[in-house]
Amino acid sequence: MNLEPILTAIHDWSVSDAIRQSEYAFPALESIHVFAITTVVGFISIVDLRLLGVPAHTRNVKSLLGQLLPVVWGAFALAAVSGGLMFASNATGYAKNFDFQAKMLLMLLAFCNMVVFHFMGQRRIAEWVAVGPTPAIAKFSGGLSLLLWIGVVGFGRWIGFTLAPF
Amino acid sequence: MDDIIGFIYNSPSSGWIRVAGWLIPTVQTIHILALSMLMGAAIMLDMKLAGIIARSDSNALLMKRYLPVLWVALAVLLMSGTTLLWAEPERVLNKTIFWTKMGLVLFAFLLTFLLRRRLLQRDALGEAGAGGFDKAFGWIALFIWIAAIGCGRWIAYSS
DSSP, X not given: OOOHHHHHHHHHSHHHHHHHHOSSHHHHHHHHHHHHHHHHHHHHHHHHHHHHTXXXXXXXXXXXXXXXXXXXXXXXXXXXXXXXXXXHXXXXXXXXXXXXXXXXXXXXXXXXXXXXXXXXXXXXXXXXXXXXXXXXXXXXXXXXXXXXXXXXXHHHHXXXXXXXXX | OHHHHHHHHHSHHHHHHHHSTTHHHHHHHHHXXXXXXXXXXXXXXXXXXXXXXXXXXXXXXXXXXXXHHHHHHHHHHHHHHHHHHHHOHHHHXXXXXXXXXXXXXXXXXXXXXXXXHHHHHHHHTTOOSOOHHHHHHHHHHHHHHHHHHHHHHHTTTOO
16 A cells, blocks of 8 residues: 555645644644653553552552553543644654654554453453452563553654654 | 863763764653653642542552652653763753753652652641642642653753
8 A cells, every 4th residue: 555645645734834834833742742651651651560560559450440541541642642743744754764663563562462451361350359469461461561662662762863853 | 151061071971972872862761761650650649639549548658659659760860861961961051941941840849849748747647638738739740840841852942
């Protein structure tokens, strides 16, 4: 599939152009993105570390997920919108950038990990919540998620060194 | 200030960080990861004070779990930040936005420290909840951390 026409259309979008023309839009989007992504990673790591056996304020993983996930999704939406707008300002450049591609791939893997955990681990959450120590699959899923998100932050920062804004 | 910048810039360690091209982005990544720890801990505490999460737990329990994370994160931020400053002193020391950021960090740190003292006093008196001032301190501190993040990002753009 040829993505070039789609990328060019995004690049030519009036909003993309407005971001390119403005002196403040890009740094403002970056600031929002950093705030959003640090909130996402901060909260996800609390869950991941709990799965690995580091105590959170509650032993009950289900209740911990219930308390933290709304914030994770809210912050993730903010990160996706701010990130999407930065992407739009230089769609063709980002699409070709290795660090950007790697970041997207790691996020996709983190998403898959979450789905697998949801269906294989979390389904039986009630069984191990009461016992305390997390089963191996939960430890694996938590550890993998932590590594993937560290990678997302790393590649994200590296984009700034391998791609000029526009 | 120019003398200080010159002294740092010409030191062998400063040159060494700049020559190793991968070091600055790596230290910046560590800086952002530490920021994640700080944000996670700060928002958790504020949500607790606001009564959104962990209503049946004491403030002291939440503080015991998350405040040490915040202090460690702050220490890592200071160390990674100093490394970045050392590598490119002219990029930061002459900029108002950098000193604004440092002022905000100090202010948020003092507010958090004061909040900790107030909540521990409350806990010692057996008061489970948080007062209006405590909540305000928490949210203002969070708002200031976020403003500091914005200033930090802006260092790259101001001249």
